[in-house]
Amino acid sequence: MVCFLYICTTESAPGTTLNINRIFLGRCLEYQELTKGTLIQPVKVNCTELWSVFAKAWIHKDPRSIVPSDFDEFFDTAKQTDLPKDKILLWSGTYGIAHEYSNQGRRYVTLEDSLIGYLVNGLTWCGMVCSKCDGINYVECPEFSDLPREANQAFWGGASRTFARTSSGMVRLMVSGTNENRQAYSKESYFGQFELPSLSSDVHLQVILVNFLDKIPLERCNTGSLVALQKDVESRGLSYSCTENPLDVLHLMCVSDPSATKCEIDRPTDVLSAPPSLPDVLSGRVRQRNELQDDFRVE
């Protein structure tokens, strides 16, 4: 790492995302303006102050020394207590499909659609102790696996816990039964460690087991780690159900792989025999000014 004067940076940094403060601020301001059309209630927060609260948790610190409580003030300030009932989607090992499914807070709400996750999703950050720099390491951050467990999980563990605590009603959990390298459920996962213990006991947990179409299913709802999951959920007093590739999720997978055998739809040749009647008036198109007020049929 090389620092000159107060600037420690490089072009191809595997360290802190460049301009993280301005990206954070922009996202925060945007989140307050543009939740219309989603399931998320408008949020009022002082974004500059929120950045300060976030930053003081890790700036000018050795990333190995971070402890979970460092982010407590941030979680307290940014948490949403009015997340929509019955619409929370937790995920474990299914980031991509879970986020296609949630559709940016329009169909369901994931941690990354909530303010805490939205602000920093995809960003990297770590601090450094030095007298002549801004306390942010833009050059390199330690691999998560090189960090003490406490430091590694400080942010996303606390974020997951906060999110689960504010979830209510029927909560969905999307897991995968076709990953050779990890079971659908493990006590060691973020879900197992932070989310399950933080769910209210009146939550109904509905597990969505995703078995990707091009993979061999290694687990089913009544086998493998799902049995352990049901036990752990019920022992905490929550009710439980599990469904494998429910129709909507199956269709979602079929978008990327429509020729898969399991995607076969019986299509009649439904050609109109008479020409359709069309409205005479063409409406001029007004370009999207606010995507979130839009629906599927207007422009």
Place this chain on the structure above:
Amino acid sequence: MVCFLYICTTESAPGTTLNINRIFLGRCLEYQELTKGTLIQPVKVNCTELWSVFAKAWIHKDPRSIVPSDFDEFFDTAKQTDLPKDKILLWSGTYGIAHEYSNQGRRYVTLEDSLIGYLVNGLTWCGMVCSKCDGINYVECPEFSDLPREANQAFWGGASRTFARTSSGMVRLMVSGTNENRQAYSKESYFGQFELPSLSSDVHLQVILVNFLDKIPLERCNTGSLVALQKDVESRGLSYSCTENPLDVLHLMCVSDPSATKCEIDRPTDVLSAPPSLPDVLSGRVRQRNELQDDFRVE
């Protein structure tokens, strides 16, 4: 509208999006960092300068006086000449489903996934002439329909033209045949006015006609305005094809409406007879640090 000193603002502004400059800057910085995992090539641009170029097109001006050339410098500065061949998705009257389909530049690239559209998608802006304000009207912007056509279409018309000019190979156009208030194709649409005339003649235009499942189809590929579209496309020397509810798009609609008749999938009861073999080693979960490096099967 009420202005005190240099500040003209209100809590529930139907005018310019509050903090538009910081939202723009954040999006611009983010776009440069986070295109990994999408079909979009990394972009290098001076974001502060880009804001200045954008702002000077409309700040301190009466919105009724804006002309298309005001944004030329912005489009020149922000345009991407390396958009992916065969992956461009144009849309007309289909904002919602087109963007679910493009999946934020992962499956296809829409105007709003390109830098020009990304920076301001969903935002509202207009200027004002006044000596004691910052030239931005945060209180009210004219309805598009109240503006002279030139001013109305200045930004999104030019943006659409710029995007179409940089499209190549097979270009898809998603239109809807189930909207009672507008035909699938009209010469007056943004596509008809700005995109079609700007496509290179070696482009193949593939029309995706979306007939929403809960609506009566008013048009088919070989009827109504689609006939006119084919004629207009071919008279410009482009090749043309049209497909109604192709399988992947049908599946996408079925995600929201899996019980629709047209979504019926023949599902065998595929229960495993023997317990699946599971890997012995549980891999610890590492939370998403960069969503764009992620794929569907890792976390």
